[in-house]
Amino acid sequence: MSKISQVKETIILNLKKVIEEEFGKEIITDLDFKLEIPPEIKMGDLGWACFKLGEKIKKNPEDVAKILSAKVKINELIEKVVAFGPYLNFFFNKEKFFSLVLNEILEEKENYASSKIGEGKTVIIEFSSPNTNKPQHLGILRNNLLGMSLANLFKNFGYKVIRANLINDRGIHITKSMLAYQKWGEGKTPETEKMKGDYFVGKFYTLFGEKVKENPHLLDEAHEMLRKWEEGNQEVWQLWQKMNSWAIDGFKETYRKLGIEFDKWYYESEIYKLGKEIVLKALENNLCYKREDGAIEIDLTNYNLGKKVLIRADGTSIYITQDIGLAKLKYDEFKPDLSIYVVGSEQENYFKVLFKILEIFGFDWVKNCYHLSYGLVFLPAGRMKSREGKVVEIDDLLSEVKKIAKGEILKREKDILPSELEERAEKIALASLKFFFLKFSPSENINYDPEKEISFEGATGPYLLYTYARIKGIFKKSKILSLKFKTIDYSMLKEQEEIELLRLLFDFPEVLEKSIFFYNPSYLANYLLKLGQTFNTFYHRYPVLKNPKKIKEARLALIEAIGQVLKKGLNLLGIETLERM
RNA sequence: GUCCCCAUAGUUUAAUGGAGAAAACGUUGGCCUCCGGAGCCAAAGAAUGCAGGUUCGAUUCCUGCUGGGGACACCA
Numbered sequence: 001m002s003k004i005s006q007v008k009e010t011i012i013l014n015l016k017k018v019i020e021e022e023f024g025k026e027i028i029t030d031l032d033f034k035l036e037i038p039p040e041i042k043m044g045d046l047g048w049a050c051f052k053l054g055e056k057i058k059k060n061p062e063d064v065a066k067i068l069s070a071k072v073k074i075n076e077l078i079e080k081v082v083a084f085g086p087y088l089n090f091f092f093n094k095e096k097f098f099s100l101v102l103n104e105i106l107e108e109k110e111n112y113a114s115s116k117i118g119e120g121k122t123v124i125i126e127f128s129s130p131n132t133n134k135p136q137h138l139g140i141l142r143n144n145l146l147g148m149s150l151a152n153l154f155k156n157f158g159y160k161v162i163r164a165n166l167i168n169d170r171g172i173h174i175t176k177s178m179l180a181y182q183k184w185g186e187g188k189t190p191e192t193e194k195m196k197g198d199y200f201v202g203k204f205y206t207l208f209g210e211k212v213k214e215n216p217h218l219l220d221e222a223h224e225m226l227r228k229w230e231e232g233n234q235e236v237w238q239l240w241q242k243m244n245s246w247a248i249d250g251f252k253e254t255y256r257k258l259g260i261e262f263d264k265w266y267y268e269s270e271i272y273k274l275g276k277e278i279v280l281k282a283l284e285n286n287l288c289y290k291r292e293d294g295a296i297e298i299d300l301t302n303y304n305l306g307k308k309v310l311i312r313a314d315g316t317s318i319y320i321t322q323d324i325g326l327a328k329l330k331y332d333e334f335k336p337d338l339s340i341y342v343v344g345s346e347q348e349n350y351f352k353v354l355f356k357i358l359e360i361f362g363f364d365w366v367k368n369c370y371h372l373s374y375g376l377v378f379l380p381a382g383r384m385k386s387r388e389g390k391v392v393e394i395d396d397l398l399s400e401v402k403k404i405a406k407g408e409i410l411k412r413e414k415d416i417l418p419s420e421l422e423e424r425a426e427k428i429a430l431a432s433l434k435f436f437f438l439k440f441s442p443s444e445n446i447n448y449d450p451e452k453e454i455s456f457e458g459a460t461g462p463y464l465l466y467t468y469a470r471i472k473g474i475f476k477k478s479k480i481l482s483l484k485f486k487t488i489d490y491s492m493l494k495e496q497e498e499i500e501l502l503r504l505l506f507d508f509p510e511v512l513e514k515s516i517f518f519y520n521p522s523y524l525a526n527y528l529l530k531l532g533q534t535f536n537t538f539y540h541r542y543p544v545l546k547n548p549k550k551i552k553e554a555r556l557a558l559i560e561a562i563g564q565v566l567k568k569g570l571n572l573l574g575i576e577t578l579e580r581m
Numbered sequence: 582g583u584c585c586c587c588a589u590a591g592u593u594u595a596a597u598g599g600a601g602a603a604a605a606c607g608u609u610g611g612c613c614u615c616c617g618g619a620g621c622c623a624a625a626g627a628a629u630g631c632a633g634g635u636u637c638g639a640u641u642c643c644u645g646c647u648g649g650g651g652a653c654a655c656c657a
Contacts, residue, residue, distance in 0.1 A: 032597095039600060049599060051637075061637080086637090087600065131657075171657050268657085295655060304584070305653090312655045319657050348585060349652045375586080376650075383650090408619070428619090440594070443586070445650065447593075452606090456619050459594085459605040466619050474616050514597075526595065529604075540612090540621045581619070 002115075003104050004506060007077065008035055008046070011090060015048065018071045023057050030056060035090075037507055041499055044082060044089030045097065051086060061086035094499065098490035098558075101506050105561040106485045110568055113509040118159030122334050125151050125163055127342035128260070132169040132247035133177040134202035136254055137384055137391040138377045138448060139344065142437045145574060146374060147342045148260050149438060149521040152572045157516060162334055164264040166326065167251075169244050170272055171319075173205070175225040178239050179218065180204035180211065190246050196395060198250025201243050230316070254394055258430070259574060266326060274325025276317050279310045282361050298357060305353050323354055324361075331365050338368050340519070345373040345443070372519050375445035392450055401429040401454050408456060409581075424578060428462050431575045435461030438573050439525040459529050461575055464566060467532040469581040471563040474544050478556060485557050492554035497538035501562060504531050508565050512572070521573060528569045535562050 012033045020028060031052055038047045050068070054061035065083035072081045072088070077100070080091035105112045127147025130136050136144075147163065154161045181204045190200040212218045228236045255261070279296055282288050288298040294313035300306060310321055330339060341351065351371035358366040376383060384391045405425040409416060416424075436453060440446055456462035493502075504527075511527040514520075544555040567577045 034597080036597090036599095043600070047600085051599070055637080085600065168657065173657065293655095297655090306583095309655045314655085316655085318655060344651095345586065346651055352585095373586090378650090412617090412619080444594080445587070449593095453593090455606080457606085458619095460619085462619055463605095466617080470617055470620080477616055518597085522595090526604085533604080536620060537622090539616080543616065545616050581617080 002108070002112075002509070003100055004509065007100065011035060011046065011078070014072060015068070015088075018068060019053065022067065022071060023053070027053070027056050037503055038084070038087070038089060041496060041503075043084050043087075044080075045092045045503065047084070047087045047089040049087055054086070094494060095491040097506075098493050098498075098502055098554075099488075101502055102488075102490065102557050102561050103485060105505060105564055106483070106557065109564060112564065112568065113512050114156050114158075115509075116158040118154060118157040121158075121337040122160045122162065123154045123338045123340065124264075124330055124334055124336040125154075125161065125340045125342065126166060126330075127163070127340075128255075128262075129166040129168060129343070130251055131173055132167060132198075132201070132244050132251075133173050133205045134247075135196070135198040135250060135393045135395065137393050138379075138397070139384060141258075141394045141397075141433070142374060142377055142446070143342055143344070144255075144258060144260055145434055145437050146372070146442060146521065148258075148574045149524075149572060150340065150342070150372075150516075150519060152574065153512065153516045153521065153524075156512060156572060162264055162336070163262045164266060164330070165262040166266040166268065167248065168268050169248075170229070170269040172222055172226055174240070174244075175222045175229065176208040176212075177201050177205035178236075178243055179222050179225055180208040181243060182239060184211075190250075196250045196253060197246030197248075198254070199393070199395075201247045201250075257395070257398060258434075259576070266329075268322065271326055271329065272317060272322045274329060275321040275323070276311060276325070278324055278328065278361065279321060287360055287362075298360070300353060300356055303352075303356055305349070305356060308353055308357070310357075320350075320354060320357070324357060327354070327358060327366075327369065328363065331363070336368060338370065339365075340370050340372050342372045342374070345375055347371075348373050370519075372442065374442040375440075377446045377448050380447075380449050380451075392448070397450065398429060398433065400450075401432055402426060404454060405429045405432070405456070405462075412581075424581070427576050427578055428456065428465060428581070431461030431465050431570075432456060433461075434573060434575050435464070435525060438521050439529075441522050442520060461570075462581075464528055464532050464570060465575075465578050466581050467535055468563060468566045468570070468577045469579060470539065471535070471559050471566070472579045474559060475556070478545055478552075480556065483553065483556055483560060485560075488553050488557050489550045490554055490557075492551045493558060495538075495542060497534065497541060498555075498558060500534050501531075501538060501558060504534060505561055505565055508569070524569055525573060528566060528573075531562065531566060531569075535559070 012035065015033065016028055033048070035046045035048055038044050050061040050064040054064045057064070062083065062085055065086055065088045068088050069081045069083040074081060077092055077096045078090050079093045082089050082091065125147055128140060128144050130140055151161045151163050184207060185204065190197040193200060208218065225236055229240060279288065283290065283296055288296055288310060291297050295309050296311040297307055297309050300308060308320065309318065311317055330336065343351065348371065355366050355369055358369070379390070379392060381390060402425045405428040406421060409421055409424055432454065437446070439459065508527070511523055515523045542555070544559060545552055547555065570577055
């Protein structure tokens with residue numbers, strides 16, 4: 001256990017002991033021993049709210065705080081214990097506090113705030129899961145980023161993480177684009193058109209949408225094509241394989257740009273027959289029933305989820321059949337302690353149905369399944385609709401933001417090498433986009449106005465990259481390669497801003513825990529903003545280098561620690577830092 | 582019709598039931614002789630949609646209402 005978490009543990013143990021002695025053993029079990037950082041420095045460094053205890057023993061919480069403050073022992077780190085209204089607040093010896101936190105960060109480096117609490121446990125995160133009939137748009141971008149950052153966070157806590165991608169490469173929406181290509185493709189390919197494969201395929205999906213308005217009969221042809229596909233018709237399969245590989249090549253290109261990797265790829269075309277056996281077995285056990293028309297159905301009206309067909313009358317399976325099968329497949333293969341599905345909020349009802357069916361079928365591991373639902377992304381014109389081409393695609397947006405980033409760099413540095421320009425612009429553009437989407441709580445819908453939201457100032461990724469580069473800049477100027485942090489005199493650090501920064505650094509491990517506990521990377525994103533803002537205030541108010549040696553070294557240690565935490569936090573969000581902007 | 586989610590400065594968002602509701606954008610006014618101005622400082626701007634309730638304490642929990650979004654397929 002890290003020294004920092006030991007500090008909290010020790011305080012809590014001490015506190016529990018005092019409460020036991022004062023008010024009896026039984027009372028402990030009902031209390032929440034969570035220490036919080038008070039809103040203002042003058043109130044103390046850690047605090048405990050006495051409301052609940054007061055209620056239990058029928059005493060005013062302010063009196064409780066007073067009683068406790070007299071009893072809780074101080075030590076070399078805790079120099080004062082004070083009753084601050086209904087709160088019991090602890091004041092640290094600042095020099096000891098600085099030395100404790102900064103030494104831990106500087107020693108642990110990128111391992112600061114990592115832990116092994118997840119060791120031996122497996123988490124499977126299914127995310128992205130695109131349809132192979134069109135390029136990925138902003139909604140999936142949000143999905144991709146959430147899945148990636150959650151995977152990073154879980155890894156940080158020692159979990160074994162399986163990043164799974166279910167490619168939806170089968171079904172009527174796929175044959176629609178296939179049919180359009182067959183009719184109007186004229187044998188063109190992504191190569192002949194110099195187009196990214198997924199864009200090329202998407203063009204025909206949109207084309208189908210247009211043509212079907214004039215000729216509704218096309219829909220029947222698409223259904224006919226799907227039937228042929230399921231029969232294994234050779235001609236249809238060749239076309240399907242060709243177009244799918246175009247689309248998937250395009251996806252892989254997008255993932256590469258975003259820095260997203262997967263450990264496991266599932267293809268709907270390979271698994272869509274899974275689950276039938278499970279359903280048939282459930283039928284034998286009377287967990288579901290056969291309707292008069294032959295379809296197999298389950299009645300969930302008792303759970304207010306209606307009725308759901310599981311196998312069609314003609315014996316073919318539907319989407320949920322396969323998801324039942326896939327859930328079991330994932331369980332058998334990985335025995336996950338937690339299985340997360342990152343899927344949009346419009347499918348909340350679907351997942352309630354899926355999980356309920358798994359429960360009824362007797363799979364007790366369904367209790368480890370969790371639907372991480374996130375809100376929709378809206379454009380100024382409203383909800384995105386691929387069929388109408390009313391979308392913003394990831395690749396387009398990324399290259400546009402990159403172009404703007406280039407312009408910004410050239411404003412500041414005219415004679416930059418082209419390769420350097422390219423790399424910096426790429427990282428800045430990615431930081432801008434990724435941070436934008438991750439700073440929202442997943443449950444919130446996002447209104448995205450491409451004209452307005454592409455910004456590199458204020459609460460943005462580039463602001464944080466800039467802050468990090470600024471810290472690196474100071475080090476470069478200092479000509480100090482590695483800091484001998486053991487000999488630093490931490491009593492030099494006593495400014496208000498320095499103490500605020502220290503409290504933030506101290507809080508970092510808990511922010512990461514909170515992010516993972518609520519499956520919400522936005523806690524981390526907003527924390528990083530706060531850290532960046534506080535650092536910049538400090539930076540403008542106090543020089544680091546133009547100081548006597550002792551102060552200079554102490555401040556360098558502080559900003560080095562800030563740099564490390566910024567970098568680690570950004571990396572967990574999937575954002576890479578830059579040494580120069 | 583039934584169910585779910587959302588509603589907080591002009592705008593976009595933040596706040597495990599707890600300590601003057603916090604930021605960013607925009608607006609107004611300042612700050613490069615000083616470690617990077619993609620920055621900083623200051624000001625103006627909020628009875629947290631409405632009406633009740635629970636609580637020592639509600640932006641947070643409960644009920645009703647209003648407005649917005651979503652879901653209720655033998656689509657995926």
